Amino acid sequence: MSQFWKPGTEKPRILDDEEGGVLFLSSSFSSSASGYGFANIEKQRQRLPVYKYRTAILYLVETHATTIIVGETGSGKTTQIPQYLKEAGWADGGRVIACTQPRRLAVQAVASRVAEEMSVKLGEEVGYTIRFEDITDADATRIKFLTDGVLLREMMDDPLLTKYSVIMVDEAHERSISTDILLGLLKKIQRRRPELRLIISSATIEARSMSDFFRSSKKHQGLESEDLGPSMEPAILSVEGRGFNVQIHYVEEPVQDYVQASVSTVLLINDQEPAGDILVFLTGQDDIDAVVKMLTEETQNSRKNSSGLIVLPLYSGLSRSEQDLIFSPTPRGKRKVVISTNIAETSLTLEGIVYVVDSGFSKQRFYNPISDIENLVVAPISKASARQRAGRAGRIRPGKCYRLYTEEYFMNEMSAEGIPEIQRSNLVDCVIQLKALGIDNILGFDWPASPSPEAMIRALEVLYSLGVLDNDAKLTSPVGFQVAEIPLEPMISKMILASSELGCSEEAITIAAVLSIQSIWFSGRGVQKQLDEAKLRFAAAEGDHVTFLNIYKGFLHSGKSSQWCHKNFINYHAMKKVMEIREQLRRITLRLGIVLKSSEGDMQVVRKAVTAGFFANACRLEPFSHNGMYKTIRGSQEVYIHPSSVLFRVNPKWVVYHSVVSTDRQYMRNVITIDPSWLTEAAPHFYQQQRQNPM
Numbered sequence: 001m002s003q004f005w006k007p008g009t010e011k012p013r014i015l016d017d018e019e020g021g022v023l024f025l026s027s028s029f030s031s032s033a034s035g036y037g038f039a040n041i042e043k044q045r046q047r048l049p050v051y052k053y054r055t056a057i058l059y060l061v062e063t064h065a066t067t068i069i070v071g072e073t074g075s076g077k078t079t080q081i082p083q084y085l086k087e088a089g090w091a092d093g094g095r096v097i098a099c100t101q102p103r104r105l106a107v108q109a110v111a112s113r114v115a116e117e118m119s120v121k122l123g124e125e126v127g128y129t130i131r132f133e134d135i136t137d138a139d140a141t142r143i144k145f146l147t148d149g150v151l152l153r154e155m156m157d158d159p160l161l162t163k164y165s166v167i168m169v170d171e172a173h174e175r176s177i178s179t180d181i182l183l184g185l186l187k188k189i190q191r192r193r194p195e196l197r198l199i200i201s202s203a204t205i206e207a208r209s210m211s212d213f214f215r216s217s218k219k220h221q222g223l224e225s226e227d228l229g230p231s232m233e234p235a236i237l238s239v240e241g242r243g244f245n246v247q248i249h250y251v252e253e254p255v256q257d258y259v260q261a262s263v264s265t266v267l268l269i270n271d272q273e274p275a276g277d278i279l280v281f282l283t284g285q286d287d288i289d290a291v292v293k294m295l296t297e298e299t300q301n302s303r304k305n306s307s308g309l310i311v312l313p314l315y316s317g318l319s320r321s322e323q324d325l326i327f328s329p330t331p332r333g334k335r336k337v338v339i340s341t342n343i344a345e346t347s348l349t350l351e352g353i354v355y356v357v358d359s360g361f362s363k364q365r366f367y368n369p370i371s372d373i374e375n376l377v378v379a380p381i382s383k384a385s386a387r388q389r390a391g392r393a394g395r396i397r398p399g400k401c402y403r404l405y406t407e408e409y410f411m412n413e414m415s416a417e418g419i420p421e422i423q424r425s426n427l428v429d430c431v432i433q434l435k436a437l438g439i440d441n442i443l444g445f446d447w448p449a450s451p452s453p454e455a456m457i458r459a460l461e462v463l464y465s466l467g468v469l470d471n472d473a474k475l476t477s478p479v480g481f482q483v484a485e486i487p488l489e490p491m492i493s494k495m496i497l498a499s500s501e502l503g504c505s506e507e508a509i510t511i512a513a514v515l516s517i518q519s520i521w522f523s524g525r526g527v528q529k530q531l532d533e534a535k536l537r538f539a540a541a542e543g544d545h546v547t548f549l550n551i552y553k554g555f556l557h558s559g560k561s562s563q564w565c566h567k568n569f570i571n572y573h574a575m576k577k578v579m580e581i582r583e584q585l586r587r588i589t590l591r592l593g594i595v596l597k598s599s600e601g602d603m604q605v606v607r608k609a610v611t612a613g614f615f616a617n618a619c620r621l622e623p624f625s626h627n628g629m630y631k632t633i634r635g636s637q638e639v640y641i642h643p644s645s646v647l648f649r650v651n652p653k654w655v656v657y658h659s660v661v662s663t664d665r666q667y668m669r670n671v672i673t674i675d676p677s678w679l680t681e682a683a684p685h686f687y688q689q690q691r692q693n694p695m
């Protein structure tokens, strides 16, 4: 097994490790700050690399409209800078400092950390907002963490974001679709609000292009404001990192199965390497759960040393207590193994990591405007990501990174940088948000990276067919404005609006709530048989959406019992979340004047409502298909029903789906049967053009 690995020829990073001993000591304190009292928290804060730049940062923010801050993950950007700003008075007079993150879990984690450092209760002076969860106090909150998507939504009520004095757009290197839209809009806002300060922070160097992007607003500024406000020239500050050397190891031969290879690598490290926690990068809940299960079995069978392993998953949707385990210090004599999505690449810092295992993959969105399918695909990461991942091993002392790909592959095949999400996404959501903010010329919008015109045209077309945009590509009233107001994918929002007319809005908001979370089923390999049996108990011939209604009914009937969930292989936390989201949707729909009404068991109207939202995702079973192949009506793409669907192997003739994931094939998730005549009824314009596919 040890022959399997070959050291890399890439020079290990030589970085300043002069304070190695001190750092090592400090880091063993830092994960549980509350136990060590105020003095220690202060000391820890001062040891972070960003502390040396405190004065410089405050000076630059004072004197520049935009400050770009680049610094290695863990240097203290996210947790410290908002506190510095507050200490310097940027939150005085009722103003608020905002810090955005692309990921919900990161928002929660950093907000609780900062509240802890400031010894305040989360939700008061320090708070956070993610979709469907607002832990802030309108009067008391001075530092607010939020997803970039939530900040975009806030603009609908307050287009100039007047309550914020400083907005820190964090993790800008991730180039999430919402970050890019936000950057474009903030640049506009800045022209109207010269007193607003922006901080763009990121872990990797894209500082130049970011700076060029913000600099180009100078000409719009005109001459009159010169010498008055802050400089419009963006400032760039690079926080020197303090990472240690990381030795890179590559596999000799390409691995066939990265799940299996991750498990053996973790066991190998555990057998052969001294103490230190392990971080494994995989792609999503499925492969993470598989590895957690395999490693946990290994520890239970206690092969040699593996009984000392504490194996923990890390992906979005974990409960608060599960998150806490990840951040709590590893007990002496134990070794923590965290199996994570790329959330641990730069968004979160885990203390104590010395070994990184990098699968070389992550889950990424890809949209093809020709086939009009947006896919979630397991795809190779970029070199920039691979370096970030490796860097996680060098936080407390020199570490090792095991790449589950060959050096040749890294050198010659991996792309240098990832592609911004906006260039590989379906733009329906993005277009409607911009329209709602009064941006009419979307192609002419000032994008940090332009989306493809084909994708834009597709989005406009779908929105027109949904009745959201009119002939002039303006939001229709009231449908367009209502769809924009509901914080869900436009297709789901449209389903809710249609359900109001069809008399099944109670059912529609339940379905919408379930579609908003990842899965309501208990996950984990090895329980597949029981899970399938449980599904059968609720399965509806109409499909997954109606099955969700059955589960919801059963859950209510059980008195929202956790035992009931357990018995039926349903995730209790997910169901509680569904109840919460549903309650919020109920309030939003009431505000929009939608009267909630149940169809009292008439599932035909429910299916019609789903079709009214999702007509663009209609598929037909291939007439002579023996393997359940469907083709999309829209682009004649081959798709199959996902094995997790209750319609898997049932293969009804006509269906609409909610989303597509790709593994060996393109699979439709959450599928419901329809009558094809409903398609032309729901979207005559959309389907008239389908000459090559007459119905």
Ligand code: CDP
Binding pocket: 030, 031, 032, 048, 071, 072, 073, 074, 075, 076, 077, 078, 079, 080, 109, 110, 113, 327, 346, 347, 348, 349, 351
């Ligand atoms: O944003 P950046 O990656 O530069 O660093 P940060 O998230 O502000 O983290 C700074 C330090 O705070 C980390 O190195 C950790 O020591 C500590 N931290 C922690 O212990 N627990 C958290 N939940 C967040 C941060």
Ligand code: MG
Binding pocket: 074, 077, 078, 079, 170, 346, 347, 348
């Ligand atoms: Mg950060």
